[in-house]
Amino acid sequence: NAGVTQTPKFQVLKTGQSMTLQCAQDMNHNSMYWYRQDPGMGLRLIYYSASEGTTDKGEVPNGYNVSRLNKREFSLRLESAAPSQTSVYFCASAWGASNQPQHFGDGTRLSIL
Amino acid sequence: RKEVEQDPGPFNVPEGATVAFNCTYSNSASQSFFWYRQDCRKEPKLLMSVYSSGNEDGRFTAQLNRASQYISLLIRDSKLSDSATYLCVVNYGSQGGKLIFGQGTELSVKP
Numbered sequence A: 001n002a003g004v005t006q007t008p009k010f011q012v013l014k015t016g017q018s019m020t021l022q023c024a025q026d027m028n029h030n031s032m033y034w035y036r037q038d039p040g041m042g043l044r045l046i047y048y049s050a051s052e053g054t055t056d057k058g059e060v061p062n063g064y065n066v067s068r069l070n071k072r073e074f075s076l077r078l079e080s081a082a083p084s085q086t087s088v089y090f091c092a093s094a095w096g097a098s099n100q101p102q103h104f105g106d107g108t109r110l111s112i113l
Numbered sequence B: 001r002k003e004v005e006q007d008p009g010p011f012n013v014p015e016g017a018t019v020a021f022n023c024t025y026s027n028s029a030s031q032s033f034f035w036y037r038q039d040c041r042k043e044p045k046l047l048m049s050v051y052s053s054g055n056e057d058g059r060f061t062a063q064l065n066r067a068s069q070y071i072s073l074l075i076r077d078s079k080l081s082d083s084a085t086y087l088c089v090v091n092y093g094s095q096g097g098k099l100i101f102g103q104g105t106e107l108s109v110k111p
Helices: none
Strands: A004-007 A010-013 A019-025 A031-038 A042-049 A064-068 A074-078 A087-094 A108-112 B004-006 B011-014 B019-025 B033-038 B045-050 B055-057 B060-065 B070-075 B084-091 B099-101 B105-110
Touching (some): A004 A087, A019 A031, A031 A064, A042 A064, B004 B084, B019 B084, B019 B105, B045 B055, B070 B084
Antiparallel strands (some): A031 A087, A064 A074, B004 B019, B019 B070, B033 B045, B055 B060, B084 B099
């Protein structure tokens, strides 16, 4: 009964380092999403993948890249981390139709020093 | 204008109170609406979908007014465990499964 699994749960990086956040879902969902959540800003969409093999930019894509590795997995990469990317990152998945809700992983808390 | 706007919080209410949250959205093409609940530093969880006719789930009632582009959530007989942030969520009009999240309204239920 895992749902959406994110790794790691916590990470501290130095400015300029790179890292990849991993996300996997076991609900056979078509669509997957990456959000960041900052105090006072709410959830903001970084990138999404409507289906396996496709990815699209969301509201705040700069500084990030994504890979939809297969139907289950959707990774988020920071090539050169900046302090402005300190945030809580959530991955979500959904069937993909507009009337379907999204299901979230429990988040990755990332600090960039 | 923000795409999804919610009542500013926090709402501090005693146990047993009835509390209502309001939300407005700007995209008239939006078709799907949800309320999510988020506990401190945890992931958002679906509370309920919002249907055109309005819907109820136990102590929770959601209403949709498409003409005014307005959504509401009513919580009756508040419990301590209802303390959380409530997020109003609207789909991104014609762009399929993309959702826009409001900033959330914090609710604190006191004994």
